[in-house]
Amino acid sequence: MKQVAIPVIAKYSSALTLMRIPFSVYLMPVYWFALSVADGYTLWRAAAVFLILHVLVYPASNGYNSYHDRDEGSIGGLRRPPKVTHELFHLVLLFDGLALLISFFLSPLFALMVALYLLVSKAYSDRSIRLKKYPIISTLVVTVFQGAFTFLMVQVGTGLDMQQTLQAPNVWFALVSTLFLCGSYPLTQIYQHQEDSERGDKTLSLLLGIRGTFVFAGIALSLGAALLIGLYLALGQLLNIVIFLLLTAPITYYFLGWVRRSWQNPGEVNFENTMRMNKISSLCISLAFFLILLLRSVYAS
Incomplete structure (x- = not known):
């Protein structure tokens, strides 16, 4: 029994990594x-939405993408991804099911939005549909669903009425x-041009x-910041402007430096620098909006 169990556990552990x-x-x-622009949400619902999205929904999308891509080179967050097995698909189904079940207890509408997000993310990766290979369509799908749609989905999940979320200026913030x-x-x-090209995926970056x-x-980033x-x-x-500009200054500094180095040496366009850019931008923007949210909560009380 132990000899059988160990390889199975190892396979699921490897799949979980993906x-x-x-x-x-x-x-x-x-x-x-x-959250930073929303009113009337409850903390426990906000915490539940965070866990649903970041522990279940996003990983399920990542896993399904890896299941179909079967990358051998570096991918987002993994320098050397493990080999894809059927256990990965099992975990994707488990995470999908848990995400939908928990979401339904928060709100049927929120669960419906989560379901739509999961379906679209699968259409993006699935080999039979593969929206990923169409540069414009895939860009629209990702930027709308991971951007404005998720923005509104978070607010609905935390208790806001859909009609409330679709009013100005909230919809303009969603556009940002x-x-x-x-x-x-x-x-x-x-940094994935060669692998994407070999797989037949005409990504936007490959096109540009x-x-x-x-x-x-x-x-695009400048337009978003300006809006x-x-x-x-x-x-x-x-x-809020001061907070945003101060905390996102490191992003601008790193981005411009990366551009300058890449102009001189194409080898600078690699996994390490891409992940560093992702890390800096994510942490800085998250910190900016979290601080704005915190100050807004303090002033409101």
């Missing part, structure tokens, strides 16, 4: 952003999240090229 739960930290900014994703998404593909990817990302600052100005939230 779910890349720690990688979910890179998607945290949308969560904190959605999509613009930020539009800038960061192609950067996650920039390395320099084009940097230019596109810079424009966000404009919204804060319109609402008279000057302190």
Whole structure:
């Protein structure tokens, strides 16, 4: 029994690695952003939504993507991904089921939104549909669903009414999240051109090229920041502008430095620098929105 159990446990442990739960930290900014502009949510529901998304939904999407991609080179969060096995698919189904079940207890509408997110993420990766191989469609799908849709989904899950979330300026804030994703998404593909090309996936970054990817990302991120600052100005939230600009300054510094180095040496476009960019941007933006949320809560009380 022990001789049989050990390989099985090892396979599931290896499969769990491919779910890349720690990688979910890179998607945290949308969560904190959605809460930072919301009113009337409850803390326990907010905590439940965080766990559903970052421990179940995002890892399930990662796992399903790995199951179909079967990457041999570095992927987001993993320098050397383990071999894909059927156990990975079992875990994806388990995580999907748990996410939907727990979501339903929060809100049927939230569960429906989670289900839609999971279905779209699977259409993105599934070999029979493979939205990932269409550069424009895949970019729209990822930036809308990981951006604005998730932004609204977080708010619905924490107890806000859907009609309330679709009012201005909330929808404009949701658009900001999509613009930020539009800038960061192609950067996650920039070091995988060869592997994506061999697999037949025409990603946006592959279409744009390395320099084009940097230019596109810079424009999208700048538009997102400009819209966000404009919204804060319109609402008279000057302190939020200061917090955002100060805490995201390291992102600008690293991004411009990476662009300069990559212009001189294409070898700088690699897994390490891409992950470093993801880490800096995620942590800095998350910290900015978390601080804005914290100050908003203090002033409200």
